[in-house]
Amino acid sequence: MSKLQELNKLETLKRLGASYTGYRLFLALGLLAILLVSMNDLIIGARHPKAYLVLSIAYVLICGMNFLTFRYKQKYLSQQLFVYLIIDYLHLSAILYLSTGPNIAIVLLFMMLVLAAVMLLSARKALIITLLSVIAVVYQQFFYSIFGDGNVAFFGTSSLITLVFLSTYAIARIGIRRLKFIESVATTQRSAIFQLQQINQNIIEQLETGFMVLDQQGMIISINRSAENLLQLPNDMLLRSKDLHHIDEKLLQEILRHKAQNYKGTFIYTADIGVELNIHYRPIITRNQTQQLTLFTIESMDKINQQVQRLKLASLGQLSASIAHEIRNPLSAISQANELLEDDIDDDLKSLTEMIDKQCKRINRIIEDTLNMSRQNQTVSEDIDLYPWLRSFIREDLMDVQKHLRLTIEAKTEIHFDPHQLRLVLINLIRNAIRHGHQHIPNSRIDIKAHRLGDYTMIDVIDQGTGVSSAQLQNLFEPFHSTAVNGTGLGLYLSKTFCEANHAHLKYIPQTQGACFRIECPLMED
Known part of the structure; x- marks a missing residue:
């Protein structure tokens, strides 16, 4: 027994x-x-x-x-x-x-x-x-x-x-x-049913998607922790009352307005703190139903945009593999033909063959960048302690410019990120900073700072250059947009894409002098 x-x-x-x-x-x-x-x-x-x-x-x-x-x-x-x-x-x-x-x-x-x-x-x-x-x-x-x-x-x-x-x-x-x-x-x-209920509840509590069930009177029948956090519902209010009318009148009115138009559907709700939420609702049909219940599925628009970005990254990666096969063969033929022409043409035409060789190398770099994106479309995030990681990264990948870098790291700064993608992002940001900073002030220092601010861990890359103009800022992270003559226009776009695939953000922070590119990573949960 x-x-x-x-x-x-x-x-x-x-x-x-x-x-x-x-x-x-x-x-x-x-x-x-x-x-x-x-x-x-x-x-x-x-x-x-x-x-x-x-x-x-x-x-x-x-x-x-x-x-x-x-x-x-x-x-x-x-x-x-x-x-x-x-x-x-x-x-x-x-x-x-x-x-x-x-x-x-x-x-x-x-x-x-x-x-x-x-x-x-x-x-x-x-x-x-x-x-x-x-x-x-x-x-x-x-x-x-x-x-x-x-x-x-x-x-x-x-x-x-x-x-x-x-x-x-x-x-x-x-x-x-x-x-x-x-x-x-x-x-x-009864024990088996109770156990299944506990398992289902635990599974629902672990989901990032929020779930909430309301009756016709606006009473909360069930709600998981993700929904409470996304809707910013206070726990003390939920303990005192399950009536959404008393907890969040604005949300209830928005729900009633959309339900009056359609018995099921989706709408965008902006919470008081400015966070946009995608809320899908549909009726729950059960046997011997005594009252009409409605299930609400709640997701952050930021998360949805990140998923869309990942799909775009995966699609672009597949496309890049096809482009590489289609372009590399004729590009190789052009490059070889150009090398043969260099031996047989006059010195007056040498500048043309050099131009062809230069543009062939630029096209090849574009192919390499897109292939890098194709290879990195699967994100494998892990916990990274920035203090030892950044020091090792600079020593291994940036030895040639190490003397120009100044590293400042606060204690206990950790992030959850794909290490290889973080390496690619920082290499691109730091080499961009060196190039633009040294154009304005030769041999100027590049500051790399890791610190915590609010609910985020920040990695700042700061140069002493001329900064980014307001005209350039609008298309700064767009693909194939570059201010450098020999740039591919994919560096910042790929960096931003990699950050979003790891639930982080890459932002440009205006400075009185120079430019600051900041990686914002949510604080790791204990």
């Missing part, structure tokens, strides 16, 4: 025991009241009325104490109930002795005793109570027939009562066994 089944059995025994002790007290008071009302015409205890009166008063007191004891001290339930049933047996046996013989009232009381024993006790103890009841009826009648004024004809009645008691015990045992089996199955199923 499982622990849950044992607990259920104990709770059932407590309920049945409490009911039985209440029945005993009620019965005791009822028998005493009947005795006092019909003192001159007793049905029970007519042989010795005064003794029956004393017995009834004592039984009321005992049942009252048993009722209080069972209610406030339930330490040994089975033993307590067995003692109560023995007391009842002795009480009924005394009633039988004080009466003129077994009648229908006494038979019914003994049958109740047998039924109670079967429900409350084990099979052995219940059988003991049943046999004691049989003995009480048979032997007391035998005693009166021999030594008293009883009639031998009572033996036939006693035999019939014995058969009734034993039949009651057998039928009750079969019924109780069947009920216990049904209860065991129900307990197992």
Whole structure:
């Protein structure tokens, strides 16, 4: 028997025991009241009325104490109930002795005793109570027939009562066994259902997508943690009330407005803090549904845009692989033909072949950049401690310009990022900073700072150049847009794409002198 089944059995025994002790007290008071009302015409205890009166008063007191004891001290339930049933047996046996013989009232009381024993006790103890009841009826009648004024004809009645008691015990045992089996199955199923509910709830709680269920009155039936965070619903409000009217009136009005137009659909909701949310709603159809429920699926537009960006990156990666195969072969032929021409043409035309060679190399760099994007379309993020990582990165990948870099890292700055993609982004940003900074101030320093600001970890790359003009800023992160003569226009676009694929943002921060490109990464959850 499982622990849950044992607990259920104990709770059932407590309920049945409490009911039985209440029945005993009620019965005791009822028998005493009947005795006092019909003192001159007793049905029970007519042989010795005064003794029956004393017995009834004592039984009321005992049942009252048993009722209080069972209610406030339930330490040994089975033993307590067995003692109560023995007391009842002795009480009924005394009633039988004080009466003129077994009648229908006494038979019914003994049958109740047998039924109670079967429900409350084990099979052995219940059988003991049943046999004691049989003995009480048979032997007391035998005693009166021999030594008293009883009639031998009572033996036939006693035999019939014995058969009734034993039949009651057998039928009750079969019924109780069947009920216990049904209860065991129900307990197992209830436990399985509860376990499934817990598993489903845990799964829903782990999802980044928010889920909320509302009824027709705007009461929150169910909501997961992601939905609470996305909608910025205060936990203290949810604990006090589940009425969305009191929690977020603006959201409820927006929901009612869209539901009035369509019974299912999608709308964009802007929270008070300025975050845009994509909310999809549809009715929940269930069997025997007493009220109409609506399921709301809530997602951040930033997350959706990131997913779209990843799909764009994957599509562009597949396209780039096709472009490489299509362009590289004719480009290789042009380059080889140009090398052959260099040996046979005059010096006056050398500038043309140099121009062809230069543009061929530029096209080849564009192909390499797009292929890099194709190879990196699968993001594999991991936890990165920036202090050792950045120092190792500069030593391994930027040794030739290390003397121009100044690294500042706050303690305990960590991010969750794909290391290879972060390496590509920083190489592009730092080499861009060196190129633009040195054009304005030769050998100027490039500052690389890692620090925390609010809910983000920042990586800043700052140069001492002329910065980015307002005209250039509009198309700064667009593909194939470049301010350098020999630039491909894909560096910043790829860097921004890689950042968004890792739930980060690449931004340009205006400076009084120079330019600052900042990578904003959400703080890692503990």
